[in-house]
Amino acid sequence: MKRILTSAAITTFAMSLGTAAMAQEDCGDITMAEFNWASGELLANVDKFILEEGYGCNVELIVGGTAPIFASMNEKGVPDIAGEQWVNGVRTLVDEALAEGRLVAVNRGPIEGLGEGWWVPSYTLEANPEIKTVLDVIERPDLFPSSEDPSVGGFIGCPAGWGCQQVNISLFEAFGMEDKGWVLIDPGSAAGLDGSIAKANERGENWFGYYWSPTAIIGKYNMVQVPFGVDYAGDEPWNNCITQEGCENPQQSSWVKSEVFTLVTDEFNAKGGPIIDFLEKRTYPGEVMGAMLVYMVDEQAEGSDAAIEFLLRYENIWTQWVSPEVAEKVKAAL
Secondary structure (H helix, E strand, O other): OOOOOOOOHHHHHHHHOOOOOHHHHHHHHEEEEOOOOHHHHHHHHHHHHHHHHHEEOOOOOOEEEEHHHHHHHHHHHOHHHHHHOOHHHHHHHHHHHHHHHHEEEOOOOOOOEEEEEEEEEEHHHHHHHOOOHHHOEEEEEEEEEEOOOOOEEEEEEEOOOOOOOHHHHHHHHHHHOOOOEEEEEEEOHHHHHHHHHHHHHHHOOOOEEEEOOOOOHHHHHHHEOOOOOOOOOOOHHHHHHHOOOOOOOOOOOOOOOOOOEEEEEEHHHHOOOOHHHHHHHOOOHHHHHHHHHHHHHHHHOHHHHHHHHHHOHHHHHHOOOOOHHHHHHHHHHO
């Protein structure tokens, strides 16, 4: 059972746990974030298994969300490693910590193909090869008839109250989608959004709307993120208009790039050695992460169980992250 540590417990870790030398035969104690979402659980538990069985480490997982884990790491130096730190929500603080040397980004892309944006089913693109970008999609509202009014195209946005709702409203306006024959649909809830994707795919119908990756539903239905066909407008128009209610003249823009880093403390990084080498090389292909998230949902699997499944199923991937000697130790432990 996962142990969720309070800030007091984290402080205790900061005072009582030091990271031992990084020699492969005497790795020592490591504290590591286990972020409280599916991919974060999987990544942390795969790291834990490889580090313990392959490098002889003793890994203690600290469960938490993006902001509290980052704050503890930045202010207290605990945990030593945050494998899937989403940067956008704490961008300024991350930039400051990296610039001032408290933290080090040893891997700026531990998961490929992640991010937010607008998606369609893969079969939609296969049947309509002329569609390459969002600009192409919005010229074809006839392919995506609204269930309530088939004479217009239905674009599925974010449920009311989500931070992404305003971005979709702004971009819907910026691209002149209403004038091109579209209506913006509020799915009502996360379940409504997921349900609309599932219903369309199971019926072989076209679907166009907002989602993000890595997520189980994107992996399950092989959804494809469509490039916008325009550049990112920049931080000023994005932060001060596109994301803000009442934005009067939103610019056309691609979605802001989602960034995920593997962060380590400066003290941990300074010890160097094979652990840092492993973290630098450890990158999950997007389709593999998607498949594992589907497995976690279908099998009701927690991170520790999913880690074993990943290591058994994708030996060809993770063995590229470690030396042959470490790979043999990990395989022997499975």
